[in-house]
Amino acid sequence: xxxxxxxxxxxxxxxxxxxxxxxxxxxxxxxxxxxxxxxxxxxxxxxxxxxxxxxxxxxxxxxxxxxxxxxxxxxxxxxxxxxxxxxxxxxxxxxxxxxxxxxxxxxxxxxxxxxxxxxxxxxxxxxxxxxxxxxxxxxxxxxxxxxxxxxxxxxxxxxxxxxxxxxxxxxxxxxxxxxxxxxxxxxxxxxxxxxxxxxxxxxxxxxxxxxxxxxxxxxxxxxxxxxxxxxxx
Numbered sequence: 001x002x003x004x005x006x007x008x009x010x011x012x013x014x015x016x017x018x019x020x021x022x023x024x025x026x027x028x029x030x031x032x033x034x035x036x037x038x039x040x041x042x043x044x045x046x047x048x049x050x051x052x053x054x055x056x057x058x059x060x061x062x063x064x065x066x067x068x069x070x071x072x073x074x075x076x077x078x079x080x081x082x083x084x085x086x087x088x089x090x091x092x093x094x095x096x097x098x099x100x101x102x103x104x105x106x107x108x109x110x111x112x113x114x115x116x117x118x119x120x121x122x123x124x125x126x127x128x129x130x131x132x133x134x135x136x137x138x139x140x141x142x143x144x145x146x147x148x149x150x151x152x153x154x155x156x157x158x159x160x161x162x163x164x165x166x167x168x169x170x171x172x173x174x175x176x177x178x179x180x181x182x183x184x185x186x187x188x189x190x191x192x193x194x195x196x197x198x199x200x201x202x203x204x205x206x207x208x209x210x211x212x213x214x215x216x217x218x219x220x221x222x223x224x225x226x227x228x229x230x231x232x233x
Contacts, residue, residue: 007067008033012107019123036150037175044126046076064188072096139217146202147210
C-alpha cells in the first residue's frame with residue numbers, strides 16, 4: 001500500500017492495432033498511485049530487446065524513487081527478465097489478481113484519458129516508435145505532469161467501515177503540484193534533484209502555451225506518419 005507516499009506505479013501497455021498482418025507501435029503507460037505522475041514511452045515491439053531499455057528509461061523519468069511496480073498479468077511484464085531488472089533496482093513487483101480488472105484501474109483509466117485521446121485507435125506502424133518517443137519526451141509527458149490538472153479524492157470512512165471517495169474541485173491540481181503538496185515532499189525526490197529545478201520546467205511554459213505546443217507537435221507527428229504511409233502505399 002502506498003499510504004500517501006509516491007513511488008507506487010501502475011503500468012499497462014497500449015497497442016496501436018494491426019494492419020495487413022503487421023503489428024503497430026506499443027505505448028507503455030506508467031502512473032503513480034498517489035500523485036498521478038505519468039510517463040508514456042513508446043516501443044516498436046514488446047520483446048526483451050526493446051522493452052528493457054524502455055522500462056529503464058521510464059523508471060528513470062520519474063522524479064522520485066520507485067518502490068513498487070504493479071502490472072496486469074501480461075507476459076511482457078511477468079517474466080524473469082523484468083523481474084531481474086526490478087530486483088537489481090530494489091523495486092517490489094506485484095501483479096493484478098486473475099479476472100480482477102479493477103486491480104489496475106488507474107493505469108487503464110489513463111490509457112483512455114491520455115494515451116487513446118492523443119494517439120487514437122488507428123494503426124501506427126512500428127517504425128515510427130522513435131519519433132513518437134521524441135514527441136512523448138518533449139511535449140506529452142511535460143504537459144500531463146506539469147500542466148494538465150487531475151482530480152484527487154477525499155477518502156472518508158462511513159459507520160460500516162466502508163471507504164467513500166469524494167472528488168471535489170478544490171482538490172484539482174497537476175501531478176507535480178500534488179507531489180509538492182505532500183508532507184516532507186523533498187524527502188521523496190531522487191538524489192541530486194530539487195524542486196527548484198522542477199519548478200523551472202513547470203514554469204517554462206504557461207498551461208495554455210504547453211497545450212498549444214502539445215497540439216502543434218501532435219499535428220506535425222501525425223502529418224509525418226501520414227505522409228510516410230502514403231509514400232509506402
